[in-house]
């Protein structure tokens with residue numbers, strides 16, 4: 001037994017030596033000694049990271065005029081504005097580019113990008129609306145869970161940093177993994193109009 005173990009140990013040592021010689025970085029050096037990320041392991045990376053067309057958004061060369069949320073806030077809730085519910089200080093709009101069916105945004109009516117600058121009344125109203133829409137999403141879609149998140153500020157990933165908006169996204173086991181989520185490749189099972197109808201019927205009560 002002992003000799004078998006010793007043999008195995010010697011074999012392992014040899015393996016380790018070989019592995020050190022060919023370190024992960026050295027092994028992934030491609031032609032001309034250039035470092036390459038494993039394309040077999042991260043095939044989606046090219047889809048996610050190589051989006052030169054997005055640079056114009058990053059650099060803010062293209063900016064829609066005015067605030068889309070404020071425009072929607074001025075109107076009566078309708079499928080046209082995607083606003084499905086409105087209170088004294090907050091509202092719920094469907095995300096025009098949903099990650100999942102039932103993906104909505106909850107935001108204050110006030111044009112404000114700083115949560116700390118909301119009044120108590122505005123903040124409380126916002127929190128109540130978040131809970132109300134979560135309840136509606138549970139009733140309509142019966143998801144396994146819900147992503148609830150706020151990207152506070154442009155560097156934190158907010159698409160429209162000037163106007164606060166919480167994302168509320170129903171989730172089901174195995175619905176999407178991280179890469180399809182950020183690569184915007186999700187296939188949805190219902191239209192925005194269908195989502196609007198379903199949520200409207202519950203929220204208007």
Ligand SMILES: [Zn+2]
Nearest residue numbers: 067070111163
């Ligand atoms: Zn606004």
